[in-house]
Amino acid sequence: MNSKTQNKIAIGGLYGIAGLVVLILLALLGYILVSGVPQLSWHFLTAPGKAFLKGGGVGIQLYNSFYLLILAMLISFPIALGAAVYLYEYAKDNWVTTTIRTAIEILSSLPSVVVGLFGFLFFVVKLHLGFSILSGAFALTFFNLPLLTRSIEDSLRTISDVQREGGLALGLSRWETVTRVILPAAVPSILTGVILSAGRVFGEAAALIYTAGQSAPALDFTDWNPFNISSPLNPMRPAETLAVHIWKINSEGIMPDAKAISSGSSAVLVIAILLFNFAARYLGKRLYKRLTSA
Amino acid sequence: MKEEILTTQDLHLYYGDKEALKGINLNFDEKGITALIGPSGCGKSTYLRTLNRMNDLIPNVTITGTIKFKGDDLYAPSADTVQIRKEIGMVFQQPNPFPFSIYDNVIYGLRIAGEKDKEKLDAVVEKSLRQAAVWDEVKDHLHESALALSGGQQQRVCIARVLAVSPEIILLDEPTSALDPVSSSQIEATLLNLRHDYTIIIVTHNLQQASRIADRTAFFMNGELIEVDQTKNIFMNPANKQTEDYISGRFG
Ligand SMILES: Nc1ncnc2c1ncn2[C@@H]1O[C@H](COP(=O)(O)OP(=O)(O)O)[C@@H](O)[C@H]1O
Ligand SMILES: [Mg+2]
Numbered sequence: 001m002n003s004k005t006q007n008k009i010a011i012g013g014l015y016g017i018a019g020l021v022v023l024i025l026l027a028l029l030g031y032i033l034v035s036g037v038p039q040l041s042w043h044f045l046t047a048p049g050k051a052f053l054k055g056g057g058v059g060i061q062l063y064n065s066f067y068l069l070i071l072a073m074l075i076s077f078p079i080a081l082g083a084a085v086y087l088y089e090y091a092k093d094n095w096v097t098t099t100i101r102t103a104i105e106i107l108s109s110l111p112s113v114v115v116g117l118f119g120f121l122f123f124v125v126k127l128h129l130g131f132s133i134l135s136g137a138f139a140l141t142f143f144n145l146p147l148l149t150r151s152i153e154d155s156l157r158t159i160s161d162v163q164r165e166g167g168l169a170l171g172l173s174r175w176e177t178v179t180r181v182i183l184p185a186a187v188p189s190i191l192t193g194v195i196l197s198a199g200r201v202f203g204e205a206a207a208l209i210y211t212a213g214q215s216a217p218a219l220d221f222t223d224w225n226p227f228n229i230s231s232p233l234n235p236m237r238p239a240e241t242l243a244v245h246i247w248k249i250n251s252e253g254i255m256p257d258a259k260a261i262s263s264g265s266s267a268v269l270v271i272a273i274l275l276f277n278f279a280a281r282y283l284g285k286r287l288y289k290r291l292t293s294a
Numbered sequence: 295m296k297e298e299i300l301t302t303q304d305l306h307l308y309y310g311d312k313e314a315l316k317g318i319n320l321n322f323d324e325k326g327i328t329a330l331i332g333p334s335g336c337g338k339s340t341y342l343r344t345l346n347r348m349n350d351l352i353p354n355v356t357i358t359g360t361i362k363f364k365g366d367d368l369y370a371p372s373a374d375t376v377q378i379r380k381e382i383g384m385v386f387q388q389p390n391p392f393p394f395s396i397y398d399n400v401i402y403g404l405r406i407a408g409e410k411d412k413e414k415l416d417a418v419v420e421k422s423l424r425q426a427a428v429w430d431e432v433k434d435h436l437h438e439s440a441l442a443l444s445g446g447q448q449q450r451v452c453i454a455r456v457l458a459v460s461p462e463i464i465l466l467d468e469p470t471s472a473l474d475p476v477s478s479s480q481i482e483a484t485l486l487n488l489r490h491d492y493t494i495i496i497v498t499h500n501l502q503q504a505s506r507i508a509d510r511t512a513f514f515m516n517g518e519l520i521e522v523d524q525t526k527n528i529f530m531n532p533a534n535k536q537t538e539d540y541i542s543g544r545f546g
Contacts, residue, residue: 092353093353160390162386162388162390163390163392163393164351165348165351165384165386165390166386166390166391166392166452166455167392168348168351168379169346169348169379169383169384169386169456170379170380170383170402170403170455170456170459171376171377171378171379171380171381171383171403171459172376172402172403172406173376176406180402180406181392181402184393184394185392185393
């Protein structure tokens with residue numbers, strides 16, 4: 001067999017594999033959307049759930065998902081940004097940074113169930129935070145931090161060293177160069193990373209089951225005092241998210257329309273994550289264009 | 295006799311164990327252009343970067359010897375690298391404007407230093423861009439991204455950016471080697487305009503360029519300064535055999 005036919009066979013094989021992956025993905029997405037989208041309605045998206053009767057919605061779970069996501073991002077983004085800037089812009093290559101990098105690597109490959117159980121033992125039990133939004137947000141932070149740190153570090157890496165030299169040679173301090181040249185230049189790519197990790201956080205269930213809890217108490221959307229138990233803003237209330245809801249219905253749902261609600265919820269989740277992904281691409285590209293072109 | 299603004303004495307630089315500069319003694323008078331020439335890898339960039347302490351950024355670099363800027367030791371423990379780099383600016387081989395507007399690029403140094411007066415900033419932008427001979431080409435789109443400009447325009451904006459912080463010395467490391475001939479000659483014209491007001495030190499591998507613009511030329515080889523003299527002496531009547539071989543294209 002000559003190298004040309006070999007090459008052809010190899011390329012054909014790779015195309016085949018790639019095609020198979022795409023096909024599986026499309027089939028999965030198609031199945032979820034086809035079975036889920038017909039369940040969607042304004043009522044489904046906004047109404048509270050019903051435990052025993054049919055006709056419940058996922059309004060509270062949907063709201064909880066977003067609230068948890070925002071809290072988790074508010075906590076993890078500044079830490080991840082600081083860690084990434086330190087690691088990439090300041091840290092020397094020595095055993096300390098190697099250790100930190102390895103730790104991040106390991107953290108990012110921890111199964112999320114483990115993160116969830118750790119969150120349960122530490123935040124829920126030890127720190128007496130109970131099943132609450134706050135416990136959930138901390139658990140999500142642990143889950144998110146390593147991934148976000150690495151993605152921000154990668155964003156910094158895309159900014160060429162000639163930019164750093166340009167800043168320093170202009171008499172900017174290291175800090176000024178980082179904050180006034182490098183970070184602004186990296187914003188589009190950092191933003192893309194943040195949104196993509198938001199998608200992952202949004203769909204996360206295992207880390208939340210034992211931290212944010214599996215119940216969704218009714219919320220009073222007119223009460224914005226975070227100290228009231230029925231206030232949507234209260235961070236100490238248990239809060240089942242959409243992803244947890246799907247898991248719960250499928251394992252112990254007793255409402256007559258459990259199957260339909262599960263399909264509908266899955267569709268909402270998938271659509272939300274797709275939207276995150278498209279938003280990430282779109283915003284990243286647009287911002288980059290605005291920064292770089294006429 | 296003119297003042298010597300920058301002096302280097304017995305300058306050695308090691309990258310790890312590797313000696314890249316082997317005892318350089320070279321002084322610069324105020325104003326005018328000095329070109330540093332020599333085969334690639336001979337230490338021109340390394341030498342240039344010691345002059346505004348850009349080598350500090352590279353790990354495992356050891357520097358011995360003395361560099362004095364207006365009599366002050368650049369490597370004294372009390373020396374402020376940030377201040378030094380304001381007075382000794384640098385332009386790189388690859389044009390490296392920030393991914394912001396032309397206007398922002400030029401005033402970046404000043405703005406970060408705290409200058410807020412809009413009129414003053416406007417004036418500095420115009421003056422610097424004029425000095426860098428790029429004003430006419432960019433004056434109508436100052437608020438568009440500098441990355442949309444051609445390479446040659448970008449490089450002149452980078453020169454303007456350096457001029458805006460009013461340095462005394464401008465270091466340029468092969469500033470035209472990434473540019474087309476037309477852009478290159480525009481940069482050369484720009485430098486010729488600036489030579490009356492600034493001390494300019496330019497690394498170039500283009501011998502014609504050195505002979506066209508430099509008042510003085512220094513020839514480096516293997517980490518050593520072989521010869522430095524008025525440019526026309528270096529090209530017409532070099533004292534050293536190695537210089538002559540290099541000038542006449544026998545190597546490098
Ligand atoms: N960061 C570095 N680390 C190690 N060696 C280097 C580094 N930069 C340059 N060198 C070496 O130092 C010598 C001089 O390089 P350089 O100053 O860039 O030469 P030139 O600018 O004259 O081409 C070369 O042998 C080069 O390989
Ligand atoms: Mg060089």
